[in-house]
Amino acid sequence: MKIIVDSEKCEGHNRCYALAPDLIEVDDYGYASAIGDGTVPPEHAEAAQLAVDNCPEYAITIES
Amino acid sequence: MTETDASTSDGLDFAAATTEPVSDWTTDYDIFDPDYVADPFPIWDDLREGCPVAHTDRWQGSWLPTKYDDVVALARMVPELSSTDPIVVKPPSDDTSDPNAYSTVNAPPISSDPPVHTWSRRLILPAFSPKATEAHEPFTRQLCRDLIAGFIDRGSVDAAGEYAQQIPPRVIAHLLGVDPDRADDFVEWVNGVLGAGLSRPEVRQHYRTKIREFFMAEIADRKANPKDDLISELLAAEVDGEPVPDLHVAGTCNLLLVAGIDTTWSSIGAALWHLATHPADRQLLVDDPSKLDNGIEELLRAYAPVTMARVVKEQTEFQGVTFEPGDKILMNFPGANRDPEAFENPDVVDLERQRNRHVAFGVGIHRCAGSNLARLEMQVAIGEFLxxxxxxxxxxxxxxxxxxxxVRGPRKLPIVF
Structure with a gap:
């Protein structure tokens, strides 16, 4: 399971970073990206789904 | 506008906008109608069912979308829709050779389109990143505690005027590096621009000029004595190897002052109104403060304060209506947040709602640059209060x-405890 942030769509709302800080990092401008290769450990699966479900830009997806 | 305090130190009229009763909201709505100001939700519900993009000729005319998908699509419609004039009622006639002209101190990036928008937004984003915002937490927390200590023994408070309204002016002053003791002035200026000034362009102009003069003096001071503050940072910044013009810096400071104050105090006030009138929700957050982050998101969804406007640049067909150049379109994010097609039971405030793609801070390139700071202020203000x-x-x-x-929020909120 991987979390993917579409950098073209991200507008820096930072909800994913607040909800899944173990999976998402943000740059100095607040734009988000997945940490590492985006692999979601099972214990962070719920946080990953919350990040998806709370992004107003639909910029985040999960690939199983 | 329902300000009841009609007197100001400058003797300008701050009274509520005069409106005629509305009989048909689909063709003749009035954003200053007292019923709309107090409770717009059933009006949006009716429009969403029968006329999802309403129109009015009042206040120089505008369009009002009410569906989530429509509002989001319109917010993304760049460059057909421009942000150069985000207030519905136009400013006074604008002679740009006049140093007091409205446009000489605009409010970039909110009042700009690409390409100016792109670099002027990039200029301020680092000051509002999650990390940069965290640095303001201790100041904000102490401020809230001091304010509460000032009224807690009384057993009653106007939670809007004496608490919510007091927080953002001082946080923004702290961020910009200007005198926090002028908070009362800032409140009056912001009321002049986004309160009374929404329907009275001459009032808006007057306070815009005050704000420009204030920041031009601050800019002159920082040039002589740079400090560790945002004004100095903006003056030190370069875009394509050139310093940023002083008037641009003044315009951006104008934005941070105006947009950073009125909106956030409205959100804090609306959250306190909700908690004062919904004891179970209040108890939920008292019992488990870890639910505050999620709860604040729901309160932002339910009581989103801000509805900026776009102006049409090219004739555009949209959902069966035709926008003509010059038409104003209201970015009805608060109405979008109550759309049943986007949110389950949208009129139920559920502080534990898990799926919440609310658009209180807008979407697209004009997403509120200060959203992290606004969230911090709300979480600290509500957390400390509870x-x-x-x-x-x-x-x-x-x-x-x-x-x-x-901009919708409570201005008088008498509570007892």
Whole structure:
């Protein structure tokens, strides 16, 4: 399971970073990206789904 | 606009906008109508069912979308829709050779389109990143504690005027590096621009000029004595190897002052209104403060304060209506947040809602640049209030007043505890 942030769509709302800080990092401008290769450990699966479900830009997806 | 305090130090008229009763909301809505200001939700519900993109000729004319998908699509419609004039009622005639002209101190990036928007937004984003914002947390927390200490022994407070309204002016002053003791002035200026000024362009112009003069003096001071503050940072910044013009810096400071104050105090006030009138929700957050982050998101969804406007640049067909160049379109994010097609039971405030793609801060390139700071202020303001005053309710016979039009929030909120 991987979390993917579409950098073209991200507008820096930072909800994913607040909800899944173990999976998402943000740059100095607040734009988000997945940490590492985006692999979601099972214990962070719920946080990953919350990040998806709370992004107003639909910029985040999960690939199983 | 429902400000009841009609007197200002400058003798300008701050009274509520004069409106005629509305009989047909689909063709003749009025954003300053007292019923709309106090409770717009049933009006949006009706429009969403029958006329999802309403129109009015009032206040120089505008369009009002009410569906989530429509509002989001319109917010992304760049460059067909421009942000150069985000207030519905146009500014006074604008002679740009006049140093007092409205456009000489605009408010970039909110009032700009690409390409100016792109670099002017990039200029301020680092100051509002999650990490940069965290640095303001101790100041904000101490401020909230001091304010609460000033009224907690009284057993009653106007939670809008004496608490919510007091927080953002001082946080923004702290961020910009200007005198926090001028908070009362800032409140008056912001009321002049986004309160009374929404319907009275001459009032808006007057306070815009005051704000420009204030920041031009601050800029001159920082040039002589740079400090560790945002004004100095903006002056030190370069875009394509050139310093940023002083008037641009003044415009951006104008934005941070105006947009950073009125909006956030409206959100804090609306959250306190909700908690004063919904004891179970208040108890939920008192019992488990870890639910505050999610709860604040739901309160932002339910009571989103801001409705900026776009202006049409090219004739555009949209959902069966035709926008003509010059038409104003209201970015009705608060209405979008109540759309049943986007949110389950949208009129139920569920502080534990898990799926919440609310658009209180907008979407697309104009997403509120200060959203992290606004969230921090809300979380600290509400968290500290609940920690000190876990039980409170509206005062008996309390007359709660709301401001509205393009920024909605309570202006008088008498509570007892």
């Amino acid at each position: 920690a000190a005053i876990p039980e409170f309710r509206l005062a008996d016979g309390a007359e709660v007043t709301w401001a509205g039009g393009q």
